[in-house]
Amino acid sequence: MRIYDQLLQFPLFQGMSRAELLQLAGNTKFGFQKQPPRKTIIREGDTCSQLLFLISGKLEFERQSDDHTYMVTEQVHAPWLVQPEVLFGAQPQYLYTVNTLTEAHFILLSKDEVLRLLDDFLIFRLNMLNLLSTQSQRRAHLPWRRAPKSLRERIVRFMLDHCTYPAGQKEFHILMRHLAQEVGDSRLDVSRELNAMQDEGLLQLARGRIIIPSLERLFM
Template sequence: MERLYEIQLFRKLLQFPLFQGMSQDDLTKIVGYVKFDFIKVERGKAVMHENDICDHLYFMLNGILEVRTPASDHGYTFVEHIHAPYTIQPERIFGLIQHYSHDFMAEETCGFVRIDKEEILKLSDNYFIFKLNLLNLLSREVQVCAREPWKSVPKNLEERIVRFIGQRCIRPAGRKEIFIKMTRLAEELNDSRLDVSIALNHLQDKGLIQLSRGKITVPAMEDLLK
């Protein structure tokens, strides 16, 4: 039974970028000396909130997360639905701001492996491939942010709306919901409320978004970004 448990854990860990490329022998040793906390969060319960301290890494093994991100003045809110496997904000465990920047709720019952920051540092010291994976993950975050200002300017208001939504995505795929008033969106885009309304309705006519009072739903972000 213990051997079966190890094999199942190996397979689950290899779903995550931080453990990819590690040998079974390495993973056997890791399971033996690293403290893994197994956590189950029931549907509708909070996993963590914006501004909670990030002193662990959470690896979601199964389930779906609802991720809510408010604007800095809480004038609008962006909602995403993220499926396992997923690592919750690994870039926040180091650096200047070591706090989560989103609210994470269990949309369905979620199972997590949680590893303490000190254990992450031990893994990084003892396993070069883990350190390399961590550096690659953090470098990717920096490079994506650095590339953003150099993208081509949107040619019209519809493209600016798509850019506005796309820049706020954790993952550029799946269902998104933006709770925002038309006047606020017009302010964000530096355009008139009427023109923004017309552009949104054009996108809705194409089947790319759905409009309701104070809410924009994107059924599939990958389609909107095409």
């Protein structure tokens, strides 16, 4: 696949004409990287100095709570743009750890090249603004949602709020007592509700883990 076909998989380049993509591909210093399976390529807190476009393969995101009492892992597959929101701002640091699950291929774009493309291509600039604005608007809406009415809704809301992408496989590494504290209920009631959800095929319980094969099924 030619590079402009690969770029068109990502929202930042959509809407650009073939001539613009050819010009961009010919004048931009792209990096290319191949990573083996089961390798940590980004650690939470690392400085972000480039955009990583996953063009093939599968990744696992991993993020811990500030008090280290629980951790969430989730899986994504190509095409995927890794944490573009942390390239700029007061704290340009990655928010979560990224591991490869399979062999993964990336296109890399340095911050300097991104700044040049923002200057040179209006559509690229608008796409970046739309991407960041959409994320900001979604997060601004979160405090105004209807409050959960049941324990199950509180559990699902907790899970949804702690995921980067609201679909796909997730895994929560959390003890029952910590989840009970997070949702404001007793450990016994939380255990009963989770077991009921397991009986319905919505999740799987293991020692200190909650495995969710398909997050979107929880709130359908």
